Every structure is written in structure tokens, then in C-alpha cells.
Amino acid sequence: MTKAGLQALLSHWLRNPMQLFTLIVGLSLATALWSGVQAVNAEARASYDAAAQTLGEGQLAQITSADGAIPQSDYIRLRRAGWLVSPVVEGRLDGARLIGLDPLTSPSGMAPMGVRDESLSTDVLIGGVLFATQETFDRLKDHDVTRIVTPDAAPNVIITDVGTAQRLLGLESTLSRLLVAPEQPVVQTPISEVTPTLTLRAPQDVSDVGRLTDSFHLNLTAFGLLSFAVGIFIVHGAIGLAFEQRRPVIRTLRALGFPLHRLIALIAIELLVLSLVAGVIGIGLGYIVAAALLPDVAATISGLYGESVSGTLQLRPEWWLSGLMIAVGGTCMAAAASLFQLARMPLLASARPRAWAMQSGKGRLYQAVLAVVLLILAVFLGAVGNGLAAGFGMLAALLIGAALALPVILDRILAFGASRARSVMAEWFWADTRQQLPGLSLALMALLLAMAANVGVSTMVSSFRLTFTGFLDQRLASEFYVYADDADQAAALQTYLTPRVDQVLPIQFANQNVRDLPSEIYGPTAHSTYRENWLFLQATSEAWAQIEAGEGAAINEQLARRADIAIGDEITLAGEPFPVLGIYGDYGNPIGQVIVTETAFNRLFPEIRPLRFGVRMDTANVPALADALRDDFGLEDANMVNQAGIKAFSLSVFDRTFTVTGALNVLTLAVAGFAILMSLLTLATMRLPQLAPVWAQGLTRAQLGRIEIIRAVLLALLTTVLALPLGLALAWTLLAVVNVEAFGWRLPMFLFPMDYARLAIFAVAAAVLAALWPARKLAKTRPSDLLKVFSNER
Amino acid sequence: MLLRVTDLVKTFPGPDGPLPILNGISMKMTAGETLALTGESGSGKSTLLHLVGGLDQPDTGLVEIDGTDIGALDDAARAAVRRDKVGVVFQQFNLIPSLTVASNVAFQARLGGREDKVWIKDLATRMGLAEQMSKYPEQLSGGQQQRVAIARTLAARPALILADEPTGNLDEVTADSVLNLMLELAAETQAALLMVTHSERLAERMDRRLYLRAGRVA
Amino acid sequence: MNVRILLLLLWPVAASAQGFAGLGTSTDGFATPERPAVFDFSVDHGPHPDYRIEWWYLTANLQDDDGTHYGLQWTLFRTALTPDGGDGWSSPQLWMGHAAVTTPIDHYVTERLARGGIGQAGVTTAPFEAWIDDWQLSGPDFDNLNMTASGPEFAYDMDLIALGDIVFHGDDGYSVKSADGQASYYYSQPFYTIEGMLTLPDGDVHVTGNAWLDREWSSQPLSENQTGWDWFSLSLDDGKLMGFRLRQDDGSYYTSATWITLDGETTAYADGAFQAEPQGYSNVNGRQIPTQWNVRLDERGVDLDVYALNPNSWMETSVPYWEGPILVEGSHTGVGYLEMTGYE
Structure with missing residues (x-):
């Protein structure tokens, strides 16, 4: 029996390969977008970590002096007072940055792996050994020391023992600064009593590298979150459609005595398999996207912050796992609601898809109330919230609230349009558009978020560029x-x-x-x-x-x-x-x-x-x-x-940043465009009963097709117009709330109307492209197919 | 002559090659005439209706309305014929679900630029729809929906009304009242009525009847 | 405490996996212990940089005012990378400190490493001072010492007074470590009384007890067939006993012991006289470690049941080992310290 049921369910896909295709592609694209951004993110993060480890200064407190020189005797005095500090000698050797460390006292994780393995050899401690990349060594003069090529050393940085560094730099008995181990003994004499001229700096203070890269990283994280949101909407839409389309099959199976729980289990397993397949495809696509973007990201980061990011992509478990998670998790989320509905569906409920009928007034009211609550919460968090969590909370509330509000707002706008319509065609156009809204709203929400993300990130990056070049001036x-x-x-x-x-x-x-x-x-x-x-x-x-x-x-x-x-x-x-x-x-x-x-x-x-x-x-x-x-x-x-x-260098770096941002812009809009295409294609077959009477009463199929495109443009335009304030709010939140909380300074926000216009054109173009095929299909519908709507045998 | 059909042939693609539906039908109708089209299932009644209404195109043969061969027209001109000369009432799915009853009734008349508000109001009252005008089709019963469809057709004052088993989905009492209204109003507007039906009782109330068998006039 | 030479000789070997590569296990270029042993105090309380390894190794059995037992360890190791070398950062002398406090429930350990040439660690003799960072063992002479150490979770500050003389192990301080003849210089001060404060996460604890200091230096590695050792220092009713067994890879043992009377008379026992057999094991840090023993020295009528105060006395240091206080019953009663290595 299970086999028969499975056959019945699967035969639907065989009969409707297009639906299967859209489901898989929708899921794959959502996964690709997410995992692509995540891959770039994870790679960049890993590279920061490597760079931070090379210098080892990211997370440690340090002890410094006003003039940058610490007598070695002060170091011994601090050690004997119970301070677990480790000496650093730093200076320039033939133009390279020479850093001397003491392997015996330096906190763990200080030097790159290749250095750590060798760091306690007799040669290193008392012989004189330098660690650096071959590139760095090539520029170095002969200093009568052993050289060990260390590929994971930072560019233009040489690591050596503190004694060797003192000798090469001519800094006898002098240290540059002291690293403070994270864990200290319970008994210590205060620094002010031991070495009053020295200052203890909290961990972030000397790390000019880590904090700055975080700012760029934040951009990527924000983009990742937004792409996740866009992806979830698309997955939700695709799964919802898959359910609606198969209501007749499901009803028939149940009427034939197929147990409900087994049916639900079958569908759940089928969706799991589909989502895994789509997830894997999406991760593959994401990998391609990331591989294409990464050289630019790597160049951006190393140019902006002088950190080296390897330009090659590694298959990191954190991002391909997260990619599969979004595919499977998103499917589960979407399927849960549909399965729940299925479980409660009366046996003889209409076999006709009804998802695209007008949403009930009550459901829409709930949605509107929830949207308002979330938007108020966002404003509240922006006004009185403190800390990074509040900043991100505000972002989330803002985005979800706006997405939920979108169908309600669009419905009101369309109702207003209908009330102002004078001609019969206009009246029908507004009314019909309004009726289609529930079916398109998920895709439109995705477009809203994609557009808002693009406006927000473009504003942020461009503001960053203006501010930074001004700052450089x-x-x-x-x-x-x-x-x-x-x-x-x-x-x-x-x-x-x-x-x-x-x-x-x-x-x-x-x-x-x-x-x-x-x-x-x-x-x-x-x-x-x-x-x-x-x-x-x-x-x-x-x-x-x-x-x-x-x-x-x-x-x-x-x-x-x-x-x-x-x-x-x-x-x-x-x-x-x-x-x-x-x-x-x-x-x-x-x-x-x-x-x-x-x-x-x-x-x-x-x-x-x-x-x-x-x-x-x-x-x-x-x-x-x-x-x-x-x-x-x-x-x-x-x-x-x-x-x-x-x-000139800074500007070229920003240009590369724009390349990345631009590519992600196009990608998110393309995904949103695909969501629209998918929704329109699905709606197309269900819409014939709505369109056939209009055609019978004297409209040509070509006219109907044109109206479909106009409708897509109208909805995309309205959504874009609504996305603009949302995107600006997003940018403002990132620049004026999140950045202040994360880094202590506020980036001034600039507006870039031309960029927004360009993005709006992209969004509308995406919608037109998405509508083109369904419209053409409609214009080419055979009259006999339209007439079938009226046929008595239906 | 309002309608002249000459040697009409129509085939549909079937599993074993083209399936002939109409095999050379010829007929005529004059203005204000009522004609019942009867025959077995699959005898080609609906197809003939669709071809006459400009909803589909014949393989060969002529369909002339007011002397114009509508088979030779392009898509747009044929749509204009549907809009201006013909009114169609189907058994079901006649209405536009996104529009109110009022908008549905006025739809075709407004498309053709012949909206007559007084006449529409009169129609709505006589069809018992006055109370329903602001409702949506899905809120109406089947009989009410069919009355809206008839009202819409009559509101546009077409020269030729085509009806494909308009009362097939209704119970007998409702069917009678709907049909009476249709005949009465068709006569009033001097429209010709071509109606496909299975019912002998209905056919008897028409001026003439045409019996189709295997795509030919029997 | 002869056996501990193995620890330091093993230190470079075991640690090489973690980066101590380059330290050989032969004695090349270093001085080696010779018979007869001749000591010159107080100079010999200080470092012997021409030997590869050396330590100042103090353990103490303590009790608080309620009678709860505690154990304490303070150890300073010295190792030389080369027999001779430069000053300052170029000095080949490296130092390592281990400090621990053991309670019946907890075991706190911490470790320090230091370069020899820069004043961060070292030993001077007049007055006596041994230090690494803020840890120190110092006083006007070897009989009157103050001892401090601290870690992230504990600290202690102790005063020690010697109530007897230094004792020498083996052949007047020349202690043989294997049938092949490897040896070290080895003497002890087992007669310290000790008093002071332990600073633990739950607060300060006032403790008193007795302590045992071992001094040992050598340059020689273990025999290749030796896999580890079990070393005992016991303070009994009528005397003190130092005994160890070296485990060999064929399952046999090399043992050695010194009986010390209460007035400081010593008797050295050659291989075989001292017997130690595990009686019970504990799972410590994923390893099976013997924490109950039967210890015998038949010629003295010694037949003891020995068990660990806290079986989890694992030293998670650069070279991990087990070291903790033990309690003794049987033919005699008393307390002591047990060190076990090679249970990897």
C-alpha cells in the first residue's frame, strides 16, 4: 500500500516536471545564495583568524610604555611580582616587520602553526632562527641567521626569538611591549606598584587589525542574514505550492482508504529527500558563486586592512552544513504548516487548489497586527536598546515586520487603485491584481527583502567609501x-x-x-x-x-x-x-x-x-x-x-568592494525574480477559470499577456518603492546603531539616489523577465484550453 | 441574414490522428429567431457554438455574422465580434471572480462601450439581482450566478445570444424560471438565441430545433 | 629521590613531540656523576650548569586544624640545552616550575617556564634562594626557608624549619639508577616541619605538617629498556623510607631504597630488597593508574598498605605524571608522597 501511495504522489511530479523543476530550483537558489555568502564569510573569517594568530595580538591585553620601549628589568620585575606577561620586541628589518617572541612564556596560540612546531628547538632559543614567507625572505639581507620558510606567516612579517630580535634590531635589554596571558595567578602585586610608568591596555586596544576587519565583516554578516531571510521566503513559497498542487491526489488517496499518518510520513520523507537534493545542488552553486567572488573579497580585505586572505576557497564544514540546514530547515518550517493543515483537512474538502483565493480577513488582520507590533518593537529597540544584540534585534524586527506588512499595504494600495478606476479594464485589472496578491505575496516579500538588502548594503558601503576617503584626505x-x-x-x-x-x-x-x-x-x-x-x-x-x-x-x-x-x-x-x-x-x-x-x-x-x-x-x-x-x-x-x-590604492580597494556588492545585488535580485517567476507559473494554470470569461467576452489572449506583464511591473514597482525606506532604515541601523555598538563610532550616512534608481530598474527588470514567460505562455494558450474551463464535462 | 454557417468542418487532434467533430455543417439564423441545438453527447453541439461565437476557428467552411466571415478575421477582430455582436452563457464558470456582481453584469457592455445604466438597473431588478449587486460571485448560489451571466449578456444587447446548456447545473424549478426570463428578455431586445440543450422540454419552447448526429445536421 | 632524574631526562624526550626537538638524550659534552661523591655545601645547594638536569623538589604532607589531610608540591627543574653557551637570552639554561596542592577532593596544578639568562628564574646559595617568577624557596640558610607559589586557582605561603641533617642516598649520595650503571647525585632533607597558609577557591586554610626536599642532578638518560617508575617517600612512626621501582619493558623491576632513622642514620638497600605491588587502580584522566599499593622492605619488617589521599592527583603539565600525598597503614602508620610516571 505504501508503494502504491508513493507511486501516486510521485506520479504527480512525473506528470508535472515543471513544478518539480521550480521546487528544486527554488530551493537550490535559496541555498546557493545563503551558502555563497556564507562561504565568502567563513573564508574571510578563517583568514582573519590566521592573520590574528600570526601576530597573536587579537585577544590579549598588553602592557606598553609611553615611549614604546620597556626596560627588560621591568619585565623581570613584573614576572617576579606574579604577572604572567611575555615579551615582544618589534622593529623594522630591511623594511619588513620583525617580531621577537619568547616561546617559553608566550600565551598559547601566539605564533602560526609552522613556527610553533619549531619554537622550542635549541636553534630557535639560542641560535637565531627567522620564520617568514619566502617572499619576505627574498627581500631580506644576509643577517647570519637560519631562515625557516613558513607559508602561513603574515606578509612582510618575520617572527623570531626575542633574543634574536634584540640582537638584529640593536635593542639590547629593551622590549617593545608585553603580552598579558589571559589567565593570571591569584596573588599579584598591582602593576602601578611594580612598574608605575607602564600601562595595562585591555585586549582590543592594540589590535588595530581585528577590530577594523570586523567592520567589513559585519557587512558580510548582514548580507548573509538578509540572504537567509530571502531564501526562507522562497523555500516557504516553493513548498507551499507543492502541497497545494497535490491536494487532489491527496484527497483521492485518502478517499481510497490510505491512512492519513502514513500519507503524512510519506510526504515528509519525500520532502526531506527533495530538500537534500536541492540543498546539495544549492551548495554546489553557492560554491561557484563564492569561488567567483572570493578573489575580490580577498583583495578587498587585504587592501583595506593589510590582512592577507588566501584567495582560494576551501570546503569548510560550517558553510556547507549551514547550507544544508537552510534547505532542510526551511523545508521543514514550510512543510510543518502544510502538513498540519493536511492533518486537519476534512476528507472531502475541495480538491481544487484554493490557496490563491482571497486570504481570510481574520488571517490578514493577525498579520497586520503582528507587523505593526514588530515595527513598533524595532523603533523601541532603536530608541532605548543598548548593545549589539539590541541592534541586531532591531534589524530582525524591522525586516520581518516590514515583510509581513507588505501584502497588507499592497492590498490597500490596490484597493485604492480599484476605487479610482474609471474604465472597465482598469477596474478589472486592479481587482484581478488584488486577487492574485496572496499567491504572489511570498515572492514579493522576497523581492522586498532583496531590494532592501541591496539598498541597505549599497548605502552602507558607499557611505563607508565617502567617509573613508574623506577621512584619508x-x-x-x-x-x-x-x-x-x-x-x-x-x-x-x-x-x-x-x-x-x-x-x-x-x-x-x-x-x-x-x-x-x-x-x-x-x-x-x-x-x-x-x-x-x-x-x-x-x-x-x-x-x-x-x-x-x-x-x-x-x-x-x-x-x-x-x-x-x-x-x-x-x-x-x-x-x-x-x-x-x-x-x-x-x-x-x-x-x-x-x-x-x-x-x-x-x-x-x-x-x-x-x-x-x-x-x-x-x-x-x-x-x-x-x-x-x-x-x-x-x-x-x-x-x-x-x-x-x-x-589611489584605497579607491581601487573600494572599487573591488563594489564589484562584490554589485555581484551580490544582482544575485539576490535574480533569486527574488525567480521566486516571482515560480509563483506566476504556478498561478497561470489556476488562473484560467478567472481569465476565460474575460477572454470570452471580448479580450484577446495577447491583451491578457500584456496585462500580466503590466501587473508584474506594477507589483515590482510598488514593492521597490516600499523597499527603499526599508533599505534606508536598514542602512541607518547598521551605520548608526550596530556600528556604534560594535566599534564605538558612527558612520555618517549618505544617500545615493542614482544607485537606488539603478537598483529599482534591476528589480523591475527582474520582475519583467520573470513575467515574460508566463505572459507569453498565456498569449499562446490554445482557445480549446480556455474553452475547457467552460466544458460541461469538467 | 444574421448568421450563416456553410460547410463547417472541425477536427481535434486525437490519439489515432485527427478526430472529426463537425463534418460539413450548414445552417442559418435570422434576427430574433430562437433555435435549439440538440443531439447526443459528442455530436459537436458545443463545438458548433464555439465556432459561431468566434471562440475557436474552423478547419474549413464559413461562419458569417451580419455578412462578415469571422473565420477570416485576426485575433483582435474576432475578439471585437465577441465583444460587440455575440453574448455567451455557459453552464458554469461564467463570471469573473474578482469583480462584484454589478461589475460583472456591466462588464461586457462597458467593454463594448454600450453601457446603459437604466437598462442594467431594470435588468437586475427583473432578474432578482438588485439585492446582490455588491456581492462577489462566490457568495451567490448557482442559480443566482447563472442569472448574473444572463444579465451580463443581455446588458450588452448582443444581436446573437449563444447559450451552452445554461440551466444544466440547476434544478428544474430554477431552470424554468431562468429560461423564461432569458426567452422573455431575448425577445424584448430582438436578439437571436442559439441554445445547446439536452432537454426536449426546453427545445419545444424554441422557434426551431436542429438535431446534430456525428457532426452533421440530421 | 633518585628516580626523579628520569622525569627530567624524559622531559626533553616526551616534550619533543610538543616542540622540544633537538635536545639529545646522550650525555655528550655534559659532566657525569662520579664515585665517590664529594659535596661542598652550601655551594652544592646551588645549580650545576655543566650537568644537563637538576632539581629542587619539595613535597609536604599537611593537616589543617580539623585534621583534614592536604598535600603540597613545589618543584624547580633546571635543564641545559647545551653544556656551555652565552648570556642573557642566549643562555642554554631553561627552568621549569611545578606547584600543586592536593585536597581529598581537589587537585590544583600549575606550571611555569623560564629562560635562564635573564633573571626570571635561578638559584643562589648565600643566602639561599630558588625562584621562578613570583614563586620562591628562600631563607638565610638551607634549614630555615620560606616558600611561596601561586596559580590561577590557588596560592600558598609556608615556613620550613629543618629538625635534622641532610641525608645521602645510595653510595654517600651517588645513586645508581639502573643495572647499566646510570647514576645521579642525590641527597635529601626529609626532616622539615612546615606551617603556613593555603589559599584555595573556598578560602584560606592554616596547615602544619612535615616536608621532604630532594636535590638531584645528573646528565644521563634512562636505560633504553626502562618505561617508567613508581617512587615513594614515607614518613613512618619510627623512621623514613625512600624507595622506588623502575619498570622495565620485560616486566621486571629495578628497585632501590633508603631507610632513614629518626636521628638521621641511613641504610641503602640494593636492587630487590624493596618491593612495591599495585593493589588497586583508578581511572585518572583516561588512564588506569595504580593508587593502592603494598610496599615491603622485609629486612626492616616493613609491610605497608598505601593508598592515595586523592586518586586524581594528575599533573597536567608539559610532561604529565601522577604525584600526590598518600596515607600508610600496616606494619607502620604514617604519610608520604607517591610519584608515578610512564602511565601514558
Whole structure:
């Protein structure tokens, strides 16, 4: 009996291969979108982890000094006071970053695997061994040390023992900073009593890498979540259709005495198999998508943040499992409701599909109420919520609420259109469109979310680009930057440069806690460069003049937010009070920053000498000066930065980001378009009884086909228009809520009407493409098929 | 002559090659005439009705309405014939489910630009539909739906009304009242009525009858 | 405590899997113990960098004011990568500290590693000070010491006073470790009384008891056929007993023991006199470890049932082993410490 029942159920697919195709393709596409984004995500995350491990600085607290040098005796003093700290010596060796660690005390997980395996050998500890990639070694001079090629080392970074590093860098008995092990003994003397000049920085403080990459990562995560939502809607739609289409078969089977529970079990198993097949196909597609996108993502990340991401894709279990999860989980979710309905369906219920009849008023009311509740919750969370969880909660409430509200809003708009219709055709068009809404609403919700995601992510990425390039203009206002290795070289450099350029601007800073928050104090020379390029978020009217006169300080947004400092409040720097006169945006910087004028800085921190200099000069002369510095002065290339080069590089990085974003835009819209196509195709056969009387009364089939396309355009346009505010709300949430919670700074939001117009055109084009085939099919319907509707034998 | 049908042939594709449905039918109808089309199941009654109504095209032969051969027309012109000259009443699925009764009744008349509000109101009252005008078709009984379909056809004042067993789904009492109304109103608008029916009783109330057997006039 | 030489000789071998590659197991270039053993105190309380391995190994049996038993361990190991070498970070001397506190229910362990040339760890003799990071064993002389250690879950601060003289194992401090003749210098101070505070997760505990300090250094590896050892230090009513058995891969044992009278007279017993047989096993960290023993030294009428205060006294350190306090019944009563290695 089971076999007969299975045959009956499966024969439906054989008779209607198109329905089977749409079901599988719908599920596959949803899975592909999700797993593609996830694959890129997982790969990027794994690469961050590798990079963080190479430097090992991601999660550790550190102990630093104001001038960047810690006497080795302080290290021993801290160890003997019960502090489990580990020394780091860092400097530049032939332009590469040389990092010396102590393998015996460094917290586990510090060095890359290849280094850790070797790290306790006699050679490493007392012989002198360097670990780096071959590429890094190729640029290195001979230093009479053993070289071990380590492919997973970070680019341009050399890892070695702390003793070897001291010898190569000429830093006898001096350390750069100390890593603090996560687990410390119960008995310790406070650092302030052991080494009062040193500062303990909380884990995130030194990690300029990890936090910044998180910002880009957040974009991908947001996209992943949204693609998940789009996918769920599509899966839900596909499964719902599969059920509706087979109601007659199911009724017949039951009427013939097939037990209900076995029928349900059969359908559940069948759907499980189908979803697994579709899931596997989707993961394959997702892999292709991810493989195509990954080189761009890798380039984006390494360009933006200097982290290396391997450009090849690995089949990571976390994403292919999550892909299968969405296919099977989404199917289960969708099937649960349908199976429940089936279990309650009276034996002789109409065999005719009725899912696309008007939704009952009560159900729609519930949906509207739920939507309103969710939207209110989103506003509430945005207004009073705290923390990242609230930010993401707000996102979820906003998106689900909007999706649920969409059919209700569209219904109202169509009802309004119908009430204003003057011609009989218009009246019928509005009424018929409205009647189709329940059948199309899942696909339209998917389109809404896809469109909103695209608007949101485009806004975010573009805002990020504008802000960041503006920020680069501000921070890299000088045409040329040079770095000295030590104070002597710095003095010589300043002497060398001063007669050759317009102005040499020393860049000097000290590390100090401001209101107990670790911060960098900068002391720039008073110069028009700063007045012209540094823009304040908030400031007193004469902020720069006052700061240059030593009457106050400017602080970055992070410090202002975290310590709750407003304009006019006082902060204490090295024991001296300074009123805060300005607050400036400082994107990507994880810690606090304060600017005082050079004279005040030298008074506060007399021991600090600048090692970096901004050089104002004619841009055209930069290459010549760089050559002279290298050939005459002997400065390493790595110690010179051409500002124009950086900016051009940053822009090219953003262009690659846009490539990725653009590809994902097209992909999500394509998936939403497919959902529309699927819904329209399914509706097409069910709609013949609705269309046949209209045709019989004097409309041509071609007219009916054209109306189908117009209908798709109308619905897509309406959905797109509704998606725009939703997408902007999404972008605002990401920039002004989630980013602030995650990183402590708010990205200003810019609007890009041309981008939105382009996206709207894409969305409408997707809808037209989706409607084209069903419309053409309708226009080509044979009259005899239409007449069958009226046939007495039906 | 309102309707002239000459040597009409129509075949449908079957499992063993083309299946002949109509084998050279010829007939005529004048304005205001009523004609019953009877015959066994599968004798070609409905097919003849569809061809006459411009709903389908013959293989060979002529269908002339007011002297125009509608078989030679393109899709759009044939749709115009359906809209302007002909009204069709089927046994079921006559109505547009998304429109109210009022909109359904006025639909064809408005499509053809011949909406006569007074006449429609009069029709609705006489058909007993005055109370139902703001309802949707699915809220009506079968008899009521059929009256809406007839009202819609009459509202457009077609020269030729085609009815395919319009009362086949109704009980006898309802069927009689619906038919009486149809005959009465057809006479009033001077429309010709071609009705497919199985019922001897109904056929007897028509001016003429035509009996089809195996695609020919018997 | 001769047997512990094996631990340190094994240290580089066992640890090589984790990265200690390059440390050989031969004595190449290092000094080796020779007979007769001649000691020079207090210099010999300090390090002997020309030997490969060395330790200061202290265990204590303690009781709180309610009579609850505790065990305590403080160990400083020294190992040299090469017989000679540079200063500072280039020094070949490496140090390792193990500290543990055992209660009847819990066992707390922590480990420290240090480079030798930078002052992070070391031993000086006048005054005596042995340290690694904040842990130290120090005092005006070897008979009066203060001892501290701390880890993420515990700390202790103890004062020790020696009530007797140092005792020498084997042939006046020359302790043979196998039939092949591997040997070490080995002496002990088993007569410390100890008092101080244990800082545990549940609060501070005042404890008193007695402690046993072992000093041993050598350069020689184990015999190739030796797979591990079981080492006992027992404080009994009428004397103290140090005994160990080295397990060999053919199932036989090499044993050695020293009987120490209460006034410090020692008698060394050659292979075979000392017998130790497991009586019961516990599942510790996925391994079957013997935690109940029968220990005999027939020539002294010693026939003891020995069982662990806490069978879970597993030392999860770079080289894992079992070390914990034991309680003794039978022909004598008392307390002691048991160390077992090679139960991988």
C-alpha cells in the first residue's frame, strides 16, 4: 500500500516536471545564495583568524610604555611580582616587520602553526632562527641567521626569538611591549606598584587589525542574514505550492482508504529527500558563486586592512552544513504548516487548489497586527536598546515586520487603485491584481527583502567609501610621509628635509589613559594643514585657534562616546587639565585619541621625540624626493609613504568592494525574480477559470499577456518603492546603531539616489523577465484550453 | 441574414490522428429567431457554438455574422465580434471572480462601450439581482450566478445570444424560471438565441430545433 | 629521590613531540656523576650548569586544624640545552616550575617556564634562594626557608624549619639508577616541619605538617629498556623510607631504597630488597593508574598498605605524571608522597 501511495504522489511530479523543476530550483537558489555568502564569510573569517594568530595580538591585553620601549628589568620585575606577561620586541628589518617572541612564556596560540612546531628547538632559543614567507625572505639581507620558510606567516612579517630580535634590531635589554596571558595567578602585586610608568591596555586596544576587519565583516554578516531571510521566503513559497498542487491526489488517496499518518510520513520523507537534493545542488552553486567572488573579497580585505586572505576557497564544514540546514530547515518550517493543515483537512474538502483565493480577513488582520507590533518593537529597540544584540534585534524586527506588512499595504494600495478606476479594464485589472496578491505575496516579500538588502548594503558601503576617503584626505593631508627608525635618524631626517620642502610636520604621540580609557595623545605642530583638513563633528567656534594657543584639546568620537565627554568638559593629561574644544571623527581607530598643540605636548611629555613626519610639498616632486631620501639619505622604502599612492590604492580597494556588492545585488535580485517567476507559473494554470470569461467576452489572449506583464511591473514597482525606506532604515541601523555598538563610532550616512534608481530598474527588470514567460505562455494558450474551463464535462 | 454557417468542418487532434467533430455543417439564423441545438453527447453541439461565437476557428467552411466571415478575421477582430455582436452563457464558470456582481453584469457592455445604466438597473431588478449587486460571485448560489451571466449578456444587447446548456447545473424549478426570463428578455431586445440543450422540454419552447448526429445536421 | 632524574631526562624526550626537538638524550659534552661523591655545601645547594638536569623538589604532607589531610608540591627543574653557551637570552639554561596542592577532593596544578639568562628564574646559595617568577624557596640558610607559589586557582605561603641533617642516598649520595650503571647525585632533607597558609577557591586554610626536599642532578638518560617508575617517600612512626621501582619493558623491576632513622642514620638497600605491588587502580584522566599499593622492605619488617589521599592527583603539565600525598597503614602508620610516571 505504501508503494502504491508513493507511486501516486510521485506520479504527480512525473506528470508535472515543471513544478518539480521550480521546487528544486527554488530551493537550490535559496541555498546557493545563503551558502555563497556564507562561504565568502567563513573564508574571510578563517583568514582573519590566521592573520590574528600570526601576530597573536587579537585577544590579549598588553602592557606598553609611553615611549614604546620597556626596560627588560621591568619585565623581570613584573614576572617576579606574579604577572604572567611575555615579551615582544618589534622593529623594522630591511623594511619588513620583525617580531621577537619568547616561546617559553608566550600565551598559547601566539605564533602560526609552522613556527610553533619549531619554537622550542635549541636553534630557535639560542641560535637565531627567522620564520617568514619566502617572499619576505627574498627581500631580506644576509643577517647570519637560519631562515625557516613558513607559508602561513603574515606578509612582510618575520617572527623570531626575542633574543634574536634584540640582537638584529640593536635593542639590547629593551622590549617593545608585553603580552598579558589571559589567565593570571591569584596573588599579584598591582602593576602601578611594580612598574608605575607602564600601562595595562585591555585586549582590543592594540589590535588595530581585528577590530577594523570586523567592520567589513559585519557587512558580510548582514548580507548573509538578509540572504537567509530571502531564501526562507522562497523555500516557504516553493513548498507551499507543492502541497497545494497535490491536494487532489491527496484527497483521492485518502478517499481510497490510505491512512492519513502514513500519507503524512510519506510526504515528509519525500520532502526531506527533495530538500537534500536541492540543498546539495544549492551548495554546489553557492560554491561557484563564492569561488567567483572570493578573489575580490580577498583583495578587498587585504587592501583595506593589510590582512592577507588566501584567495582560494576551501570546503569548510560550517558553510556547507549551514547550507544544508537552510534547505532542510526551511523545508521543514514550510512543510510543518502544510502538513498540519493536511492533518486537519476534512476528507472531502475541495480538491481544487484554493490557496490563491482571497486570504481570510481574520488571517490578514493577525498579520497586520503582528507587523505593526514588530515595527513598533524595532523603533523601541532603536530608541532605548543598548548593545549589539539590541541592534541586531532591531534589524530582525524591522525586516520581518516590514515583510509581513507588505501584502497588507499592497492590498490597500490596490484597493485604492480599484476605487479610482474609471474604465472597465482598469477596474478589472486592479481587482484581478488584488486577487492574485496572496499567491504572489511570498515572492514579493522576497523581492522586498532583496531590494532592501541591496539598498541597505549599497548605502552602507558607499557611505563607508565617502567617509573613508574623506577621512584619508583629512589624515593624510600631507603629500608625503616619512618614518625614522630612531631618534637620531629622526633628527637627521628633519634637518635633511627642512630646506627641501614647504613644511615638515612632526607627528608625535604618547600613550596615556584619559578618564581611565587607553588613549593616544598627539601633539601636532600648529599649521594650516590641520585647520584646513581636520573637520570637527562638534566644536566651539574658534576651536583650532584655541587649541593652537594651548588653551584646550580636541578628542576623537570614540573617546567622547565612551567616556561621555561633551564640548567644554575637562580632561586631564599628564596631570594638567584641558577643556575639550572639539570632537572629530576617527574611523577605524579602536581607542581614544586627544590632540593638543605641539608646545603643550612637549611640556607634558618632554621625553618623547617624533619619529614620523608629514611633509607638505609640491606633489610633483614627491618621487624625486623619495629617490633622494633612498639614495642620498639611506632611508628604507618602507619608511616612506606617498599619500597619493595610498589614496589611489584605497579607491581601487573600494572599487573591488563594489564589484562584490554589485555581484551580490544582482544575485539576490535574480533569486527574488525567480521566486516571482515560480509563483506566476504556478498561478497561470489556476488562473484560467478567472481569465476565460474575460477572454470570452471580448479580450484577446495577447491583451491578457500584456496585462500580466503590466501587473508584474506594477507589483515590482510598488514593492521597490516600499523597499527603499526599508533599505534606508536598514542602512541607518547598521551605520548608526550596530556600528556604534560594535566599534564605538558612527558612520555618517549618505544617500545615493542614482544607485537606488539603478537598483529599482534591476528589480523591475527582474520582475519583467520573470513575467515574460508566463505572459507569453498565456498569449499562446490554445482557445480549446480556455474553452475547457467552460466544458460541461469538467 | 444574421448568421450563416456553410460547410463547417472541425477536427481535434486525437490519439489515432485527427478526430472529426463537425463534418460539413450548414445552417442559418435570422434576427430574433430562437433555435435549439440538440443531439447526443459528442455530436459537436458545443463545438458548433464555439465556432459561431468566434471562440475557436474552423478547419474549413464559413461562419458569417451580419455578412462578415469571422473565420477570416485576426485575433483582435474576432475578439471585437465577441465583444460587440455575440453574448455567451455557459453552464458554469461564467463570471469573473474578482469583480462584484454589478461589475460583472456591466462588464461586457462597458467593454463594448454600450453601457446603459437604466437598462442594467431594470435588468437586475427583473432578474432578482438588485439585492446582490455588491456581492462577489462566490457568495451567490448557482442559480443566482447563472442569472448574473444572463444579465451580463443581455446588458450588452448582443444581436446573437449563444447559450451552452445554461440551466444544466440547476434544478428544474430554477431552470424554468431562468429560461423564461432569458426567452422573455431575448425577445424584448430582438436578439437571436442559439441554445445547446439536452432537454426536449426546453427545445419545444424554441422557434426551431436542429438535431446534430456525428457532426452533421440530421 | 633518585628516580626523579628520569622525569627530567624524559622531559626533553616526551616534550619533543610538543616542540622540544633537538635536545639529545646522550650525555655528550655534559659532566657525569662520579664515585665517590664529594659535596661542598652550601655551594652544592646551588645549580650545576655543566650537568644537563637538576632539581629542587619539595613535597609536604599537611593537616589543617580539623585534621583534614592536604598535600603540597613545589618543584624547580633546571635543564641545559647545551653544556656551555652565552648570556642573557642566549643562555642554554631553561627552568621549569611545578606547584600543586592536593585536597581529598581537589587537585590544583600549575606550571611555569623560564629562560635562564635573564633573571626570571635561578638559584643562589648565600643566602639561599630558588625562584621562578613570583614563586620562591628562600631563607638565610638551607634549614630555615620560606616558600611561596601561586596559580590561577590557588596560592600558598609556608615556613620550613629543618629538625635534622641532610641525608645521602645510595653510595654517600651517588645513586645508581639502573643495572647499566646510570647514576645521579642525590641527597635529601626529609626532616622539615612546615606551617603556613593555603589559599584555595573556598578560602584560606592554616596547615602544619612535615616536608621532604630532594636535590638531584645528573646528565644521563634512562636505560633504553626502562618505561617508567613508581617512587615513594614515607614518613613512618619510627623512621623514613625512600624507595622506588623502575619498570622495565620485560616486566621486571629495578628497585632501590633508603631507610632513614629518626636521628638521621641511613641504610641503602640494593636492587630487590624493596618491593612495591599495585593493589588497586583508578581511572585518572583516561588512564588506569595504580593508587593502592603494598610496599615491603622485609629486612626492616616493613609491610605497608598505601593508598592515595586523592586518586586524581594528575599533573597536567608539559610532561604529565601522577604525584600526590598518600596515607600508610600496616606494619607502620604514617604519610608520604607517591610519584608515578610512564602511565601514558
